[in-house]
Amino acid sequence: MLSIAVLAAVSFGLWRTWGGSMNKGGEAEITAAPFQTDEAHAVIDIDTKREKSIPYGMRGVNNETSNKEAFINHSQMIDEVNRYGRLGFIRWPGGTNSDVFNWRTGMPDIDYGAFAFGPDGTTHGPHTTFRLGQVKGGEHIADYIELLRKTNTKAMITVNTTRQTAEQAGDLAKYLYDNRVPVIYFELGNEIMFFTSSSGKSTPYYKTAADYLDKVRGHYEAIKRNYPGAKVIISMANSNKPEMANAFDKDVFAYPDPYWDGITFHRFEGDGKTVPEAMKSANSALEKLVPLIDTNYVPKFQNRNTPIYLGEQGVALGGILESTQYHGIYVAESILRLSAQPNITYLAGYRLHNGIFNTNAVRGGTNVSLLMEDAYQRGETVDPALLSYDSYYHASSASLRVVDGAVNYSSAVWPAQVTGGAESTKTGGSMPALYAAAYKGENGTRYLVVTNKSAQSQQISVRMDGKPVQAEMRKTYTTANDPAARNTAMQKEQVAIRSESTANPVTVAPYSVTRLEWSGAAPDAPREAWLYAAEPGSGGTVDLRWYSTTNATGYKIKYGTASKTYTQTIDAGQALEYKVSGLTEGRTYYFAVAAYNGSGESPASNETVAALSVPGIPVLRHAYAERSGKVVLEWQPVAGADGYRIAYGKAPGQYTGTIEAGNNAGWLVSGLDNDTRYYFAVRAYNALGESRNSAELDAVPRRLLPLAPRDLAIKQESGPSITMQWKPARTEVAEHNFEDGTAGPFRAEGWKVEPHPDRNRKVSGYRAQAGGGAFAVWTDTPQGQYEGEALVEWTDGTAGQAGVAARYVDRDNHIRFVYDRADKQYKLIKVTEGKEQVLASKKESGNPKRLYLFITVDGNNIYAKLNNEGTILRATDSSLPSGKFALYSSGPGAWFDTARMYAPNTKSYTVYRSTKPDAGFEAIAEGVAETAYTDSGLPEGQRYYYKVQAVNEQGESVTFSNVIRKN
Numbered sequence: 001m002l003s004i005a006v007l008a009a010v011s012f013g014l015w016r017t018w019g020g021s022m023n024k025g026g027e028a029e030i031t032a033a034p035f036q037t038d039e040a041h042a043v044i045d046i047d048t049k050r051e052k053s054i055p056y057g058m059r060g061v062n063n064e065t066s067n068k069e070a071f072i073n074h075s076q077m078i079d080e081v082n083r084y085g086r087l088g089f090i091r092w093p094g095g096t097n098s099d100v101f102n103w104r105t106g107m108p109d110i111d112y113g114a115f116a117f118g119p120d121g122t123t124h125g126p127h128t129t130f131r132l133g134q135v136k137g138g139e140h141i142a143d144y145i146e147l148l149r150k151t152n153t154k155a156m157i158t159v160n161t162t163r164q165t166a167e168q169a170g171d172l173a174k175y176l177y178d179n180r181v182p183v184i185y186f187e188l189g190n191e192i193m194f195f196t197s198s199s200g201k202s203t204p205y206y207k208t209a210a211d212y213l214d215k216v217r218g219h220y221e222a223i224k225r226n227y228p229g230a231k232v233i234i235s236m237a238n239s240n241k242p243e244m245a246n247a248f249d250k251d252v253f254a255y256p257d258p259y260w261d262g263i264t265f266h267r268f269e270g271d272g273k274t275v276p277e278a279m280k281s282a283n284s285a286l287e288k289l290v291p292l293i294d295t296n297y298v299p300k301f302q303n304r305n306t307p308i309y310l311g312e313q314g315v316a317l318g319g320i321l322e323s324t325q326y327h328g329i330y331v332a333e334s335i336l337r338l339s340a341q342p343n344i345t346y347l348a349g350y351r352l353h354n355g356i357f358n359t360n361a362v363r364g365g366t367n368v369s370l371l372m373e374d375a376y377q378r379g380e381t382v383d384p385a386l387l388s389y390d391s392y393y394h395a396s397s398a399s400l401r402v403v404d405g406a407v408n409y410s411s412a413v414w415p416a417q418v419t420g421g422a423e424s425t426k427t428g429g430s431m432p433a434l435y436a437a438a439y440k441g442e443n444g445t446r447y448l449v450v451t452n453k454s455a456q457s458q459q460i461s462v463r464m465d466g467k468p469v470q471a472e473m474r475k476t477y478t479t480a481n482d483p484a485a486r487n488t489a490m491q492k493e494q495v496a497i498r499s500e501s502t503a504n505p506v507t508v509a510p511y512s513v514t515r516l517e518w519s520g521a522a523p524d525a526p527r528e529a530w531l532y533a534a535e536p537g538s539g540g541t542v543d544l545r546w547y548s549t550t551n552a553t554g555y556k557i558k559y560g561t562a563s564k565t566y567t568q569t570i571d572a573g574q575a576l577e578y579k580v581s582g583l584t585e586g587r588t589y590y591f592a593v594a595a596y597n598g599s600g601e602s603p604a605s606n607e608t609v610a611a612l613s614v615p616g617i618p619v620l621r622h623a624y625a626e627r628s629g630k631v632v633l634e635w636q637p638v639a640g641a642d643g644y645r646i647a648y649g650k651a652p653g654q655y656t657g658t659i660e661a662g663n664n665a666g667w668l669v670s671g672l673d674n675d676t677r678y679y680f681a682v683r684a685y686n687a688l689g690e691s692r693n694s695a696e697l698d699a700v701p702r703r704l705l706p707l708a709p710r711d712l713a714i715k716q717e718s719g720p721s722i723t724m725q726w727k728p729a730r731t732e733v734a735e736h737n738f739e740d741g742t743a744g745p746f747r748a749e750g751w752k753v754e755p756h757p758d759r760n761r762k763v764s765g766y767r768a769q770a771g772g773g774a775f776a777v778w779t780d781t782p783q784g785q786y787e788g789e790a791l792v793e794w795t796d797g798t799a800g801q802a803g804v805a806a807r808y809v810d811r812d813n814h815i816r817f818v819y820d821r822a823d824k825q826y827k828l829i830k831v832t833e834g835k836e837q838v839l840a841s842k843k844e845s846g847n848p849k850r851l852y853l854f855i856t857v858d859g860n861n862i863y864a865k866l867n868n869e870g871t872i873l874r875a876t877d878s879s880l881p882s883g884k885f886a887l888y889s890s891g892p893g894a895w896f897d898t899a900r901m902y903a904p905n906t907k908s909y910t911v912y913r914s915t916k917p918d919a920g921f922e923a924i925a926e927g928v929a930e931t932a933y934t935d936s937g938l939p940e941g942q943r944y945y946y947k948v949q950a951v952n953e954q955g956e957s958v959t960f961s962n963v964i965r966k967n
Helices: 002-012 075-084 124-136 141-151 166-178 209-215 217-226 242-254 275-298 327-337 367-375 395-407
Strands: 040-046 060-061 090-091 154-159 183-189 232-235 261-267 306-316 346-352 410-418 423-426 428-431 435-440 445-452 458-464 473-480 498-502 506-508 513-520 531-537 541-548 554-560 568-573 578-582 588-597 608-609 617-627 632-635 643-648 655-662 664-668 678-688 697-699 709-719 721-727 733-736 746-748 751-755 762-767 775-778 786-794 800-812 813-818 823-830 835-843 850-856 861-867 873-878 884-889 894-903 908-914 921-928 932-935 944-952 964-966
Touching: 040 435, 040 445, 060 395, 075 141, 075 395, 090 141, 090 346, 090 775, 124 367, 141 154, 154 166, 154 751, 166 183, 166 217, 166 632, 166 921, 183 217, 183 306, 209 217, 209 232, 209 242, 217 232, 242 275, 261 275, 275 327, 306 327, 327 346, 327 395, 327 435, 327 445, 327 473, 327 513, 367 894, 395 410, 395 435, 395 445, 395 473, 395 513, 428 932, 435 458, 435 884, 445 458, 531 608, 541 588, 554 578, 568 578, 617 678, 617 697, 632 678, 643 664, 655 664, 709 944, 709 964, 721 944, 762 884, 775 800, 775 894, 786 800, 786 884, 800 850, 813 850, 813 884, 823 861, 823 873, 835 873, 884 894, 908 932, 921 932, 932 944
Parallel strands: 040 458, 060 090, 060 346, 090 154, 154 183, 183 232, 232 261, 261 306, 306 346
Antiparallel strands: 040 410, 410 435, 423 428, 435 445, 445 513, 458 506, 473 498, 473 513, 531 541, 541 578, 554 568, 554 588, 588 608, 617 632, 632 664, 643 655, 643 678, 678 697, 709 721, 721 932, 733 894, 746 775, 751 762, 762 894, 775 884, 786 850, 786 894, 800 813, 800 884, 813 823, 823 835, 850 861, 861 873, 908 921, 908 944, 944 964
16 A cells, blocks of 8 residues: 555655645635655546546435425525535425425415324424415415526426326426426426335325326326426335335336336435444445445336436434534435446435525524514514525535535546545445545536545545546545534534645545546537526517526527527627517517537527417416415416416406416415405416406305315225225314413413513513413313424523423323423323323423424324424323313423414215226215225226315315225
8 A cells, every 4th residue: 555655656746735825716725734654545546438428417406495494585595506506406396395385386285284194293394384384475486496597507396296186297397398497307206105005104195106107197198298308207215215115116117118207216324323333334325325226226127228316315314424524425425426327317415405505593693483483473474585594504515515516517427446545434344435436527627526434534646547647636625523523503614615726646634525626628518508588578579598508608599480490690698698689579489599619519408489479368277265264276377478467356257456476377365254255367477468367266265174084095995895994184273372462262370471581572472470370271172183282482491391281181180291391301291180100201302492392182192292303202091081282381481482273173074986096086975974985886807096075064175185096
């Protein structure tokens, strides 16, 4: 090992010491220490003859802002993405939240979410994020497009196949096509394996993987019809879940007609009880990553060239390494390994929100979540322009910025063989600490990215095609002495990006991700641009705007009056927008853009059509009651529209209200009178005028419609009959937040409604007074199953317990879920005849000063839930079969901000049957009082599909249960 280093030192004239300064980008020039003879040494050989082309913007991020406090198009988020550098794509609406998200309204849908997850899953997630959506005004698809356009980024779309129909998927595709959004892939669902009968985690929308592929084929075909050239991919099982993956993926591989354009899966591995143990696990996972694809996927594909998009990846979610420097090293190295694998097309990893951009506080220390909840209680919305976030990079994102600075600016990857260097431990052995890959920059720059998984600095000598690299290099890197280092709101740069000049050989810091770059060749001819706007204006003009491309020195506009026949060319220079004039109103024009530089001209961009006329009339597809005082409208978008306006009133054709809906294809109309019929129409507009109104639809908002039943499943299936069963969904039946100055439904001795001690918050709450009772009882608690929620804050240093109680009979007979400040534990306590028994307990996690606490009773099962974590404590007990919900506080230190009650409110059910999975359903049984039904006398060999709708005195549930299949 030493002889290699000595030879390298002689040939390169080593042992230089670099001074510290600031570079032009404002990053610190770090003083590099002289090489030490005790450093580990390695040689990295780049082989440019073994080249794999990679797509433009191969690397992107997942994003889940719709259920968070962030605004997706906030100016600071846009600025942070641009400061980060090029991102190839941003996934929307994201991962888990896509299962409950309605792209039409821009909000999580309560009806989708109340039954999406397992039997002990909290309803808090959908209801809380729905409230967030109202306060934010929704996260509309137009907001997402604004983010893409202002950051030069493409789309990766997750289609909600569990709750939305093929028609809705088709309209989504049409909207994106009409608005010229560059979509890389449409994903048919997120982590679908969890929604099959065998998973046991979520509502079983699909019997098997084959059933999933049958049911989403309609979504696939609708997307293909409405977005010409679309690439539509399916969800396979997460590779780190072998117990699910084996059966699910086997069905996919055996499917007789693989109609899809590619596959996606997720992988999260690397955890342990200690950091060293977790690092060993992560290292083993890295080493197995490419062999897993080459062995478990590619040979089993019917088409071995099937593209693979890895949509989410990282160390174990919620594990000891998440958001640490080692997490960044792990994802960075997985990118280096995977980018050279032939089937891999695109790679996501880590997050935009709570990754690159964090919103846990605004400048001045205000908690954004608190600000949102307070605004909801006051009936207000939050203006994003007034928020100034105190954002920072997670350690992982800082490291990924280093690797993305190479991958997303390159056209090809080259293998880089590492010889020598230190070793890192893995489960059951060791592996090289260094890993490297090289990239061919489109602008002529050459990149080498190196990860170091050891605590040792490493000295590397770089060779390209057998020859030492002589050029001066730029070294950009992250490092940390502690692999578990994290950035926080208080310590934002424990892991920071550093940059300095260097020569070959190069010192690679411990626990680091390093990018080396140097000039290599003339720039490539630019890749094609993307023309995203062709907006007609008055006076025979069209405003064009397009994405920039790497190393373009200018752009040419090409257009004509027939598709692909361009009779006119305009050189727009370096501009990214241009107003084309001299056009004829009433005619249709076809535009494309080509980028150029000294090495040549790109192919023409996507073709964009601009009709110099008023847009067509939209089709108003649906109008339905959503929640109390609210109606959802859904319409089919039309080409050439800049936006839509909603007209509504209480009589047919007589519209007294107008809503500006922007450039969206749906809207949640609020502030309506319950039990009153409203009539709606929608019209499209652009700069040349406004269309006529659509056909009219009507709807009646109701205070408390039932939610669709959940967990429809086959209880018994044999010959000509099937017995099915389901569970009622809980909905929010009551809420009280004390803003009216009263205790509302609560009865208590010695409790008082009072303002929060922080008067700037302008909210009221409920507090036990010194010498008063410990319980405040919700007097009209529903009978049977229910869930109670309360938001509690500790406003002083008083010790004691505070929380929520269920099945409260009196102070000597109840079950309560509390946080105990004395021993810092969450406890589920049963009290019978005055005797206390701790049924379950858990040490505190997170910030115990402000807590969402839930207690759920379901037969003999009691679930205690915390914040968005779901169930943290559970017990089975039959000694207290009934009782009220209550707030509990052993003293005056706890202040209750709000309380809510959830319960089933269904009176009966209607069962539907069809021979198709997504159409042709007819009611076969109405007024079903039980949560089970048997359909018999069916012909042998015929496949049937079933779904169930909930009914109460106010009407029917907006949607249906999951669909099950017989045979």
